[in-house]
Every structure is written in C-alpha cells, then in structure tokens.
Amino acid sequence: MRRQRVLANFGEFVLDHEGHGELDKILTEGCRLIAEALDTDLAKVIQIEPERASGFVRAGIGWNEGIVGKERISLSERSSEAYAIARAAPVITNDIAAETRFHFPAFLRDHGVIALVNVPIFLTGRRAWGVLQVDAREPREFDRDDIEFLMTYAMVLGPVVDRMLVVVEREEARRRLAERNDRLRRVVDGIEEGFGLLAPDFTILEDNRKLSPPVSGDPIGRSFWEVYPQAKGSELGRMLERAMDERVPLALEHRPEGSDIWLDTRAFPVADGSLAVLWRDATRRREARERIRKSEEWLRSAVEVGKVGLWDWDVRADTVVWSNEHWKMYGYEPGEVEPSYEAWIESIHEDDRARADGELRRAMETGEDYSCEFRVIHPDGTIRWLQGNGRFFFGDEGQPVRMVGAMVDYTEAREMQDRLGIMVAELQHRTRNLIGVVKAMADRTVRGSASLAGFEAKFRARLDAMARVQGMLSRLGSEDRIAFDELIASEIAALNGDAAQAQVRLDGPRGVKLRSATVQTLALALHELATNALKYGALGEEGARLAVRWSVERRGEDRKRWLNIDWRESGVSIPAESEGDRRAGDGRDLIENALPYQLGARTSLEFGPDGVHCTIALPLPRDKG
Known part of the structure; x- marks a missing residue:
C-alpha cells in the first residue's frame, strides 16, 4: 500500500506541474518519492547525452552541491548505467567495492554508496532516454518487489518525460519564435528603408510605413491595390506582379506619382509564397549618378576634342587600359591590338625607345611625375611625335601599384617648331x-x-x-x-x-x-x-x-x-x-x-x-x- 500511495502521489504531482513544463521539478520529486518508498536517502535520474557518450545527472535527492545539474558520468562499456540501457533491464550491484564488472564514478564513493540499482527509462517507442538509479549507503540486497516497483516507476516516468519533453520543446519553439519575431520587428522598425511583405493575393502582411505615401487607416491585412490604387497598371505594379508570378527578384528605380523623390524598389520572393518588398530614397544617388554621367560626358568630349589619349596601367596585374584616342595615336583602330607595356615600347622609334623607357623607370623608382617626348611608328610607317605625362601610385609598402597618364600628339607643333x-x-x-x-x-x-x-x-x-x-x-x-x-x-x-x-x-x-x-x-x-x-x-x-x-x-x-x-x-x-x-x-x-x-x-x-x-x-x- 505504501508504494501504491507513492505512485499516486507522483501522479498527482505530475498533473499539477506537467502543463508548466517543469520537468526538473517532476524528476526531482520522483527521486524523493522513490527514495522514501525504498528507505534510502540517495536517488538520481541520469539523462543520456548521445553526442558526448555520457550521462548527465539531471535530477536527484540527497547529493552534495555540485552533483545534480552539473556532474556527468561515462557511458562506456564498463559503466553499469550503459549496461542497463543496453540490456533494457535493471542492473543490481549489492556492493560496489566487490563489483568487478563495472567502473563507478568517484562521487559515489565520496557519498559512501555501497549498493545501487539501475533501471532504464524508455520513452514512447522504446527510445532509451536515461536511467533511474537508487543508491544505498549500507550493504543491501534489492529483492524482487523492489525491482518490480522500480520498473513500474520507470515505466510511469518514461511517458511523463516524453510528454514533458514535447511540452518543453513546444515552449522552447514558441519562445524562439517570439524572440525571432521580436528581432524581426525591431529590424523592420529600425531600418531606414521601407519594408513590406505581400501575400500571394497581394494582401499586405507587413508595412513599416517608411517613405510610403500617406494612407488612411492601418494597411496591414488590406489589399495592396486597395491601399495604393495608383500602383495598379503602373511600372511598379507590373514589376511586383511579375516578381510574384515568376518568383524572380526584380528591381526598379521610379518616381511615384505626385512625388519629388526617386525610389529604388526591390522585390524578393519568399519561400512561403509571399513577396518581400524593400524601397529606399534614391534621389541623391540618382543626382550623383547624373552628375557623374555629365562629368564623364564632358571629360570624354574634352578628350575627343582635345585629342588626348589616356592610359591606366595596373602594375601588379600587368594590365593596361587605353582610351580610343590612345589607340589612334599608335596607328590602330580601338581594340585592334591588346594594350600592354610591350605594345607601347615596341611602337616607339628605336632612337627614342631607351630614353622613353628610362624616364618611365626613373618615375617608378623616384615617385616623380613621368614626362617624355618620343616618336612612334605607325603600322603603315608614318612617324608621329607624342608627348606623354603620367603619375605612379604606390601601395602601403612603397611598391608601385598603378600608373595613369595622358598622351598628346604634337607632330604639327613639332614641325612648326622646326x-x-x-x-x-x-x-x-x-x-x-x-x-x-x-x-x-x-x-x-x-x-x-x-x-x-x-x-x-x-x-x-x-x-x-x-x-x-x-x-x-x-x-x-x-x-x-x-x-x-x-x-x-x-x-x-x-x-x-x-x-x-x-x-x-x-x-x-x-x-x-x-x-x-x-x-x-x-x-x-x-x-x-x-x-x-x-x-x-x-x-x-x-x-x-x-x-x-x-x-x-x-x-x-x-x-x-x-x-x-x-x-x-x-x-x-x-x-x-x-x-x-x-x-x-x-x-x-x-x-x-x-x-x-x-x-x-x-x-x-x-x-x-x-x-x-x-x-x-x-x-x-x-x-x-
């Protein structure tokens, strides 16, 4: 009757605490009740850690501080716990000092343990989860009733643990989901860009309202076309429809109707079928790009009108870029030959070659600007006078990494000078x-x-x-x-x-x-x-x-x-x-x-x-x- 009452008390405790995911409390109470039923003052639950081939003292009663929740034991072949799990049956040791089959953890001897019994705990589907172990400080022979009680207790404990693990995992999943949603919300609210999430039917799931035109009411849960009717049939609307239908990422730079700012809008399909949309103010970038375009156009016009040839030499990679006018100065059509140091030096008149190369090497060594006049011979034999001016750029260790320069043809001026x-x-x-x-x-x-x-x-x-x-x-x-x-x-x-x-x-x-x-x-x-x-x-x-x-x-x-x-x-x-x-x-x-x-x-x-x-x-x- 006493042991039946223990089982009943344990069942009531589980009912009171199971919904709260308090597995450690349930295991600890189970150890207390089993020790009381078997008249021992030591009991523990060891959870298997497969990835570490060890057992973790998850719960217990009567142990010194530093054991429960911290101590681990080896589940090697000489472990009584591992032996019980492997046999799926209780393992009894009446005197660990005389036991030759197993090795026992030192903390058992430190606590004066003499006899013990291991009963494996199985979850649903006979999945081994751990061991229920009862320890005695005096010699004791556990009888058949003791073993049957322990097996019954372990059989009750296994499903409880199984249900509790599901609860714990569910609660952990909810916690992680809540944390992830909270992080996502902070990210969405914190970014300077506009962010929105559209369902497959274009229902607005998220909208941080950054850089968006004013709308009445909360847009969440409403149709995108209802909230922003001006987008229907527009370039932006067609881009969003295509990204949703074809499941491809797309981008568009556009200016919303009635707005003075340009937006860079990007759409990214999400695995769940929704569409993430990000947009940011691109006005300054567009203006800067336009200024760069005009500057490049002015530079290109100046170079073409002034007939200036430009070169850019990556010294480390030994690659050279020539402008179109540079090719023409050597008698070639753009792209006719591969720009290189060799192509340059071989085009120079043999009487000027050593001097031109020497000036180049001197500029590379001293860091001074390169300036040299020399003759080049075109493929058709025409001789032209060129004036080259350039500058080397150096790395952190002083090595030349790049050279840029300009070339002008001053043949007519040279002839006039002569x-x-x-x-x-x-x-x-x-x-x-x-x-x-x-x-x-x-x-x-x-x-x-x-x-x-x-x-x-x-x-x-x-x-x-x-x-x-x-x-x-x-x-x-x-x-x-x-x-x-x-x-x-x-x-x-x-x-x-x-x-x-x-x-x-x-x-x-x-x-x-x-x-x-x-x-x-x-x-x-x-x-x-x-x-x-x-x-x-x-x-x-x-x-x-x-x-x-x-x-x-x-x-x-x-x-x-x-x-x-x-x-x-x-x-x-x-x-x-x-x-x-x-x-x-x-x-x-x-x-x-x-x-x-x-x-x-x-x-x-x-x-x-x-x-x-x-x-x-x-x-x-x-x-x-």
Whole structure:
C-alpha cells in the first residue's frame, strides 16, 4: 500500500506541474518519492547525452552541491548505467567495492554508496532516454518487489518525460519564435528603408510605413491595390506582379506619382509564397549618378576634342587600359591590338625607345611625375611625335601599384617648331647678308656720287630695289624660292611703269627658281641696268627698245644648271656728252666684279652705239630629286 500511495502521489504531482513544463521539478520529486518508498536517502535520474557518450545527472535527492545539474558520468562499456540501457533491464550491484564488472564514478564513493540499482527509462517507442538509479549507503540486497516497483516507476516516468519533453520543446519553439519575431520587428522598425511583405493575393502582411505615401487607416491585412490604387497598371505594379508570378527578384528605380523623390524598389520572393518588398530614397544617388554621367560626358568630349589619349596601367596585374584616342595615336583602330607595356615600347622609334623607357623607370623608382617626348611608328610607317605625362601610385609598402597618364600628339607643333627654327636661322643669315649688301652698296654709291644729293637719290633708289626683293622673299615659305621672271618683271615695272609694256620684251621660261642667297645681289645688278636704261638708254628714250631673254642649260661634267640672261637695248641715240657717265659708275663694278666674286657668275657688259648689251650666266640650285 505504501508504494501504491507513492505512485499516486507522483501522479498527482505530475498533473499539477506537467502543463508548466517543469520537468526538473517532476524528476526531482520522483527521486524523493522513490527514495522514501525504498528507505534510502540517495536517488538520481541520469539523462543520456548521445553526442558526448555520457550521462548527465539531471535530477536527484540527497547529493552534495555540485552533483545534480552539473556532474556527468561515462557511458562506456564498463559503466553499469550503459549496461542497463543496453540490456533494457535493471542492473543490481549489492556492493560496489566487490563489483568487478563495472567502473563507478568517484562521487559515489565520496557519498559512501555501497549498493545501487539501475533501471532504464524508455520513452514512447522504446527510445532509451536515461536511467533511474537508487543508491544505498549500507550493504543491501534489492529483492524482487523492489525491482518490480522500480520498473513500474520507470515505466510511469518514461511517458511523463516524453510528454514533458514535447511540452518543453513546444515552449522552447514558441519562445524562439517570439524572440525571432521580436528581432524581426525591431529590424523592420529600425531600418531606414521601407519594408513590406505581400501575400500571394497581394494582401499586405507587413508595412513599416517608411517613405510610403500617406494612407488612411492601418494597411496591414488590406489589399495592396486597395491601399495604393495608383500602383495598379503602373511600372511598379507590373514589376511586383511579375516578381510574384515568376518568383524572380526584380528591381526598379521610379518616381511615384505626385512625388519629388526617386525610389529604388526591390522585390524578393519568399519561400512561403509571399513577396518581400524593400524601397529606399534614391534621389541623391540618382543626382550623383547624373552628375557623374555629365562629368564623364564632358571629360570624354574634352578628350575627343582635345585629342588626348589616356592610359591606366595596373602594375601588379600587368594590365593596361587605353582610351580610343590612345589607340589612334599608335596607328590602330580601338581594340585592334591588346594594350600592354610591350605594345607601347615596341611602337616607339628605336632612337627614342631607351630614353622613353628610362624616364618611365626613373618615375617608378623616384615617385616623380613621368614626362617624355618620343616618336612612334605607325603600322603603315608614318612617324608621329607624342608627348606623354603620367603619375605612379604606390601601395602601403612603397611598391608601385598603378600608373595613369595622358598622351598628346604634337607632330604639327613639332614641325612648326622646326620650321620656326629654320626660319629664324634663315632670317639671321639673310639679315647678316642684307647688312653686308647695304654696306657694300653704300660704299659703291659714295664712290660714284659727286654730291650728297646725288648720293641720296642713288642710294634711295637702290634701297627701294632691295625692299622690293625683301617684299617678295617675305611672302615665301621656308622651302620656296623667287623665280627669275618674277624678279625681272618687278624691277622693270618699278622703274618704267606702264611704258614698259610697249618698250620692253621679256622672253624666257617661267618659274626658274633662284638661290635665296643670290637674289639680293642679282636684283641690285638688274636695278643698275634698269636705272642706266632709264637715264641713258632704252627706257628713257621714245622709240628705243629693251629685250631681256633668259634660258636654262646644263654645263660641265656634273651637268649643273645655269641661267643665261641676255640684256639687250636697241634704238638708243647716245649724246656724246653722256657717253662717259653711262660707261663709268658702281653699276658696272657690280656687274663685272661683284657678281663673279659673290655668285660665281660669268658676265659681260658692252656699251654699243645703240644701247647696252649685258650677259650674265648664273649657277642655279640643284634639281629636287
């Protein structure tokens, strides 16, 4: 009757505490009642821990502090608890000191345990859960009634534990779900973005009302199309419908009707069939993107208009990016070759290659900006001058990691610079020659003038002749030359004007180019002949004639070209008193002495009864090619 009362008391305790999930209290009360029924002061419940191959002292009565809820025992082959579980039957040890089958935990001896009995606890379906163990501090032989009572108690305890575990698991699941929902709610409420959750029929399940247009009432539980009717048929509405139907994530940047802000809305299908929707203010990002787009467009326009080639070299990966204009500077269409250091260095003229590469290495080592001018050879053989400027960027340890730079083609500027240099040199040369000519001309004019007034008239006329030649030279390019027909026509027209049309005949090939160095002296000689003809000869007497003929011939073994000039006056009546004036003077000295000495010319000058006859043979510049 006593043991039946124990079972009844235990049943009542379970009924009072089972709904609260108080498994440890139920197990502890069970240990107290079983110890009381068997007249022992020690009992415990050991729960199996399969993952650790151990047993955990889950509940007990009579044990010192630090055992229940903390102690673990081994469930090895030498464990009496493991043996009872394996046999699914009670295991009795009347004296642990004499027991040779098992090893016992030290805390049993510390508590003076001598005898014990293990009864396995099974859950529904005969799933082993643990062991009910009763311990005695004096020698004891547990009889058949003791064992049957313990087995009955364990059979009652197993279903109770099973039900309690379900309750505990359910409560734990509820607790975890509540915590998860609480965390989710805090996350949803805490994020700055808008968040919503739509059911498959577009019922609003969640809406944190961030960045949403104002609506009347609580939107939760209502249809999305009812709360936001403007979305039906809109780009946003179509995106949400597609994401829901096709179960694919989608994104849309849009501006809601009547709003000044842009929203970035993203939809993500959820496994339960719902659709998560997030939206955030994209106005600043869109404005920044537009500014970047315009900036890139301006930069691209500036690069294209300015014909600037850009490069970006990832030194560590050894990859290079060229702009379209950069390709063109090397004679390629964009994408025709793979941009690389090798492609760059191989395109450089061999005379400039070492210098360009050396400047690059120096910039890499010193951190100074790279700047170098060099020639490149296009695939078709064209040579262009390029100016490269770049800068290296370095990592935390000082190693070069990147280089960016710009390239400009300054071939035309270089050629202009070369031409200017040539022109300056030519100007200096001509200026020195001109000063020498003026000085010599002044000396000859002084010697041939009887008075200052006479000197002034002659000198001014000769300066005018030189000025006409300089005017012609100034209109020419660096590679151009004055033609003889232009020179003689200019001189005759300057002295005789329209009258030359009737009195003068010019006959010879056009375009015979003269050396620039010979023009001044030859022009002065022609001026002297023309001045003499105007004062004493064919240009100063009505009815007289002047014929100037010229031709080009090749002479000598080298077949050098010579210009032959024949100046012949006719029909001139020469008064006896002027005979001496026209034969003397510095004009004759210029023709007979200066031309042969300065220009290597061959000359003759005769004063015939009807006018002057002069011949000049002058070497010409070599043919081009």
